[in-house]
Amino acid sequence: xxxxxxxxxxxxxxxxxxxxxxxxxxxxxxxxxxxxxxxxxxxxxxxxxxxxxxxxxxxxxxxxxxxxxxxxxxxxxxxxxxxxxxxxxxxxxxxxxxxxxxxxxxxxxxxxxxxxxxxxxxxxxxxxxxxxxxxxxxxxxxxxxxxxxxxxxxxxxxxxxxxxxxxxxxxxxxxxxxxxxxxxxxxxxxxxxxxxxxxxxxxxxxxxxxxxxxxxxxxxxxxxxxxxxxxxxxxxxxxxxxxxxxxxxxxxxxxxxxxxxxxxxxxxxxxxxxxxxxxxxxxxxxxxxxxxxxxxxxxxxxxxxxxxxxxxxxxxxxxxxxxxx
Amino acid sequence: xxxxxxxxxxxxxxxxxxxxxxxxxxxxxxxxxxxxxxxxxxxxxxxxxxxxxxxxxxxxxxxxxxxxxxxxxxxxxxxxxxxxxxxxxxxxxxxxxxxxxxxxxxxxxxxxxxxxxxxxxxxxxxxxxxxxxxxxxxxxxxxxxxxxxxxxxxxxxxxxxxxxxxxxxxxxxxxxxxxxxxxxxxxxxxxxxxxxxxxxxxxxxxxxxxxxxxxxxxxxxxxxxxxxxxxxxxxxxxxxxxxxxxxxxxxxxxxxxxxxxxxxxxxxxxxxxxxxxxxxxxxxxxxxxxxxxxxxxxxxxxxxxxxxxxxxxxxxxxxxxxxxxxxxxxxxxxxxxxxxxxxxxxxxxxxxxxxxxxxxxxxxxxxxxxxxxxxxxxxxxxxxxxxxxxxxxxxxxxxxxxxxxxxxxxxxxxxxxxxxxxxxxxxxxxxxxxxxxxxxxxxxxxxxxxxxxxxxxxxxxxxxxxxxxxxxxxxxxxxxxxxx
Numbered sequence: 001x002x003x004x005x006x007x008x009x010x011x012x013x014x015x016x017x018x019x020x021x022x023x024x025x026x027x028x029x030x031x032x033x034x035x036x037x038x039x040x041x042x043x044x045x046x047x048x049x050x051x052x053x054x055x056x057x058x059x060x061x062x063x064x065x066x067x068x069x070x071x072x073x074x075x076x077x078x079x080x081x082x083x084x085x086x087x088x089x090x091x092x093x094x095x096x097x098x099x100x101x102x103x104x105x106x107x108x109x110x111x112x113x114x115x116x117x118x119x120x121x122x123x124x125x126x127x128x129x130x131x132x133x134x135x136x137x138x139x140x141x142x143x144x145x146x147x148x149x150x151x152x153x154x155x156x157x158x159x160x161x162x163x164x165x166x167x168x169x170x171x172x173x174x175x176x177x178x179x180x181x182x183x184x185x186x187x188x189x190x191x192x193x194x195x196x197x198x199x200x201x202x203x204x205x206x207x208x209x210x211x212x213x214x215x216x217x218x219x220x221x222x223x224x225x226x227x228x229x230x231x232x233x234x235x236x237x238x239x240x241x242x243x244x245x246x247x248x249x250x251x252x253x254x255x256x257x258x259x260x261x262x263x264x265x266x267x268x269x270x271x272x273x274x275x276x277x278x279x280x281x282x283x284x285x286x287x288x289x290x291x292x293x294x295x296x297x298x299x300x301x302x303x304x305x306x307x308x309x310x311x312x313x314x315x316x317x318x319x320x321x322x323x324x325x
Numbered sequence: 326x327x328x329x330x331x332x333x334x335x336x337x338x339x340x341x342x343x344x345x346x347x348x349x350x351x352x353x354x355x356x357x358x359x360x361x362x363x364x365x366x367x368x369x370x371x372x373x374x375x376x377x378x379x380x381x382x383x384x385x386x387x388x389x390x391x392x393x394x395x396x397x398x399x400x401x402x403x404x405x406x407x408x409x410x411x412x413x414x415x416x417x418x419x420x421x422x423x424x425x426x427x428x429x430x431x432x433x434x435x436x437x438x439x440x441x442x443x444x445x446x447x448x449x450x451x452x453x454x455x456x457x458x459x460x461x462x463x464x465x466x467x468x469x470x471x472x473x474x475x476x477x478x479x480x481x482x483x484x485x486x487x488x489x490x491x492x493x494x495x496x497x498x499x500x501x502x503x504x505x506x507x508x509x510x511x512x513x514x515x516x517x518x519x520x521x522x523x524x525x526x527x528x529x530x531x532x533x534x535x536x537x538x539x540x541x542x543x544x545x546x547x548x549x550x551x552x553x554x555x556x557x558x559x560x561x562x563x564x565x566x567x568x569x570x571x572x573x574x575x576x577x578x579x580x581x582x583x584x585x586x587x588x589x590x591x592x593x594x595x596x597x598x599x600x601x602x603x604x605x606x607x608x609x610x611x612x613x614x615x616x617x618x619x620x621x622x623x624x625x626x627x628x629x630x631x632x633x634x635x636x637x638x639x640x641x642x643x644x645x646x647x648x649x650x651x652x653x654x655x656x657x658x659x660x661x662x663x664x665x666x667x668x669x670x671x672x673x674x675x676x677x678x679x680x681x682x683x684x685x686x687x688x689x690x691x692x693x694x695x696x697x698x699x700x701x702x703x704x705x706x707x708x709x710x711x712x713x714x715x716x717x718x719x720x721x722x723x724x725x726x727x728x729x730x731x732x733x734x735x736x737x738x739x740x741x742x743x744x745x746x747x748x749x750x751x752x753x754x755x756x757x758x759x760x761x762x763x764x765x766x767x768x769x770x771x772x773x774x775x776x777x778x779x780x781x782x783x784x785x786x787x788x789x790x791x792x793x794x795x796x797x798x799x800x801x802x803x804x805x806x807x808x809x
Contacts, residue, residue, distance in 0.1 A: 185681070185683065186680065186681055186682065186683075187679055187680060187681050188676050188678070188679050188680070188681045189679065190681065191669065191676075191681050194665065194669075195662050195665065195669070195673060198662035198663070198664045198665050199658075199659070199661070199662040199663065199664075201653075201658060201659040202659060202660065202661055202662045202670075202673070203662070203673070204623070204641060205623065205641065205651060205653060205659055205660070206641075206645070206673035206674040206723070207640070207641045207642035207643075207644065207645040207646075207673075207674050208642075208673060208674075209642065265662070265664045265665070266664060
């Protein structure tokens with residue numbers, strides 16, 4: 001595995017944390033590196049972080065998905081409506097997964113069968129899912145969602161819950177991250193995902209079911225957008241058809257910062273998670289320091305450029321060719 | 326006169342051109358013949374400024390000619406028309422003819438059209454509308470546009486690289502008329518073609534390359550077809566090929582009336598038996614690769630049937646399951662996933678179940694890598710770090726890992742070192758002895774004659790009968806390759 005790449009991303013995150021710690025102490029503020037801030041960071045990162053897991057799978061095959069932001073919005077609306085009707089959080093969770101899977105399945109089938117390229121297909125579905133979200137909610141936010149344990153996923157930890165370290169939703173993220181890392185490395189499907197991204201022609205030659213792999217990764221991406229939508233409901237307590245616009249770009253950024261190549265075949269689940277944390281750290285640190293939003297955006301953008309440039313540099317170095325005996 | 330004086334060109338350890346001299350005279354058509362890989366294309370690339378020779382020099386009308394790039398060659402009046410046409414399909418005929426030649430900042434479609442007309446007329450195509458989009462034209466008319474482009478800048482020397490390989494008989498006639506017109510206008514034409522009767526009809530002189538050396542130059546009527554073939558293949562058979570006693574068994578692969586899109590292949594039929602190595606010779610573009618790809622379901626099939634064992638494969642995956650395996654001619658583009666490890670590349674088709682253990686996979690891969698003597702530090706190493714020969718061994722090991730009974734190999738020894746070649750010959754022999762069936766396409770005739778039991782020739786989509794290797798030789802095979 002590309003363990004070196006992950007260590008690099010992790011170090012980048014550590015350095016960014018240290019920079020903020022120094023800036024905070026220079027500015028004479030409360031310390032930056034506290035368990036409270038860490039908890040807050042996880043709470044803020046969980047939505048994009050979950051989405052980035054699915055996005056990493058799509059990008060691993062050399063594809064792209066522009067629809068998860070809309071899928072999140074659609075999920076919040078549907079889950080909110082269902083919770084209001086049933087008051088049953090289990091059904092709420094089930095519905096979030098269902099909405100995500102259906103959305104992803106549609107993307108996957110269109111990408112694999114239409115062969116018009118994932119950018120166009122998911123650009124279209126981004127609009128369609130957003131439209132559906134607005135339609136289902138009559139262009140209103142769905143409020144008065146009953147209080148259930150779903151809201152507890154992203155709630156601040158109470159005094160007696162501090163042993164949990166991070167919010168329950170973040171634990172869901174961690175567990176799913178482990179499962180999806182395992183899936184990528186320890187199943188034939190996972191290896192086929194990498195193979196398709198590395199060289200689709202080789203994968204085809206070797207009898208790998210390309211259609212299956214593509215439908216699979218977009219479905220996974222949709223599924224995680226659905227779960228991210230559930231966390232969004234948990235966080236804001238309403239169904240909002242206009243929410244999460246642009247989140248798909250944050251997910252893509254997280255994957256790319258984490259060492260993913262948009263050409264496919266490369267990428268790292270843990271890297272994508274740390275990529276999410278890097279962006280969250282910058283946001284949090286800047287807002288707590290009172291740095292304007294536009295500066296945050298410039299910093300985040302610059303980091304993406306640096307990450308991709310480093311990636312290009314890594315790729316462009318000539319491979320060590322063994323000398324013919 | 327465009328002259329080549331004693332040029333040499335090497336790529337790494339491969340010597341592509343050795344002491345080659347040539348004269349291209351105005352008002353004359355020079356045919357350049359030679360097998361695949363004999364150095365024709367390298368010579369053309371040097372003349373057209375795409376490559377530079379290592380030593381030796383070029384002169385144009387007695388003055389040194391040192392084109393730095395194709396654009397520079399064009400300004401000196403030397404243009405190369407590639408086999409693969411390089412046109413902008415969404416633009417008009419006139420725009421394509423003057424692409425990159427329009428001076429100044431403005432572009433007037435009317436002016437381009439007016440200038441294009443006389444050029445097309447001079448080539449014998451007064452009816453070709455300069456305002457048509459190139460993508461609406463047939464291949465032969467697209468070729469006319471490409472040749473017209475050389476005349477838009479008044480090229481004195483036109484190099485045509487296998488211009489007839491994708492043309493119909495009627496279009497070939499028209500092309501000959503066009504070449505005749507160029508000649509009558511005093512242009513010097515170099516005409517590369519494998520088809521000897523075409524060459525005889527159109528060329529005034531012939532030059533023959535073999536393994537990078539100019540082996541013959543004369544007037545066309547001073548040499549017979551048999552002599553040309555002998556010059557093309559006149560190689561010493563001094564390599565040793567392993568050949569065990571093989572006993573052919575039952576049929577493992579049956580192909581009947583297989584026809585692909587574009588009639589490559591065209592109604593190919595043959596049977597490959599257990600314990601047998603069968604070879605297919607032919608020139609580039611004859612449809613050999615297309616035949617193999619059609620057999621393996623990689624390309625669409627228009628008609629015909631393939632049977633592996635006793636069933637017809639329904640998909641690529643199904644072909645592997647039935648015990649057939651394929652090695653692509655293009656290692657880098659298709660054969661291997663270059664960003665992945667040796668071990669992963671080795672086991673793609675042969676994986677069973679849904680779980681994947683990289684540890685077990687590595688262990689399995691180590692076994693095969695040892696058997697095939699793949700030189701690598703570890704099997705976790707990225708496959709792009711291996712030499713071509715070792716990469717190819719991994720591509721073949723994939724078939725063994727998957728348990729293939731039928732091995733379909735497309736140019737398995739292209740571009741690899743001699744040591745690896747010998748190892749692959751040995752491996753093929755061993756597999757045949759062990760009862761596998763091997764189908765191999767190669768451009769290197771001594772290799773086919775050395776390792777195969779039976780050989781057939783593919784010529785413009787049509788496959789001949791397979792004949793026992795004892796009943797044929799390089800000359801006979803080459804003759805079948807170059808007939809039209």
